[in-house]
Amino acid sequence: MFPETPAAAAALSVATRFCSPALFNHCVRSYLWGTMYGTAHGIAFDDELYYVSALLHDIGLTEAFDSHRLPFEEAGGQLAWVFGMVAGWPAERAARVTEIIILHMRDDVSPAADPESHLLQVATSWEVVGRRPEEFSPDARAEILARYPRWGFGAEFLACFEDQARRKPDSAAAASVRNDVAGRIAANPLESCPPA
Template sequence: MNSSQTAVPPFGSLAWAQANGGRMSARERVLEGGRSTRAVLGLMGARAAQRVGVPARKAVSIDIESLVFPDSRIAREAEEECRTTVSPMLYNHSVRTYIFGLMLAQRDGLKPDHEMFYVASMLHDLTLGETHRHFAPIDCFAARGGLLAEEWTSVRGWDPSRRATVSNAITMHLNSRVDPSFGPEAQMLRAGAGVDTIGLRYRHLAPASMEQILERYPRHGLKVSRELAFVDEGHPGTRAQFLRQLGFAKLLRTSQFAE
């Protein structure tokens, strides 16, 4: 690359969203469409296997009674921010995203910074709630969430590296794939949210653990929620609109969860 050229930020990153307003190019739509189609085909195969009783391999368990959440000051403040500014449905979704992400990290051999991942989980959908919906003048709610996280963690004294890890994890959680270079926290946030919305990798989690988690953190009608179907976030060119066009709302309604 010569010096007159500018590197294109990685797809879905905060720098990418800031450069283009969170809107996908035609090429990105084609590439992400291919990746998303492969993911959906895998999901449909997993759902079919579950329906006919094919046992899952290497399902991961967790004892919800012994799970200890991060208890640093910033972790407690992130939990409070989430609990007091979004609906109980979105709050429980955020907690389950953290738990499911931890379980999949164990299965995948990832070793995250638990505090960073917890903060990312608590903050990742704040801009779907009314309090923070209009935090920044950008159509993509995930990018607004990344910008919010950048400012929120900066005010609390985090260094640029930790701020970037969390803000990119949040901005990229709508991607079909997150590059490992963005850290295990970003990979886990996308994976945990994917389980809790459309059931991606649902079969990798042990049924007994899933039952415990859902009893402790009920879904409050998530399958028919406006927020996680992105009903109010389908702005032209955004990844939320792209996912809606791919049938995300139907995948949400037909997920393996009861509600």
């Protein structure tokens, strides 16, 4: 189900150690939703690169790695570059994981231009605000949420974004707060799924 490489195992260890249970499950679900979407649409992607990006994409929201100056996706992307280099990746591959993490909070990227960034954008926008619900069947939702419950993810994530917005008013997180991310999180169909 998950890539079996040293870098993938290390990313899992990092996410397990530093993310809250709700944030960790969100990262794993983001990988699963993205691979499901990619497979359904015939999008070829680098599984290890996407997995590491998905597992680390919100590491900049954690207490240990929150930057007081950089937006969380930029701080997390830079940390992911360090991770990639320590994992023995070439500099270009480490730079790709940085790019994917930063782009997940930017304007939509096409699958032809950057499949991994596209998948992470689709998966995280579904996870957080319920975008593209037609892509994820009720059976798939039930199966993934049974294995990786939300455990109050919506409220925890909103609190993180509101905190980012207060401290970093020019960030993408702040723009999301101004654009009613609270209302969109509340309306997300995943928020109304029964807890496991």
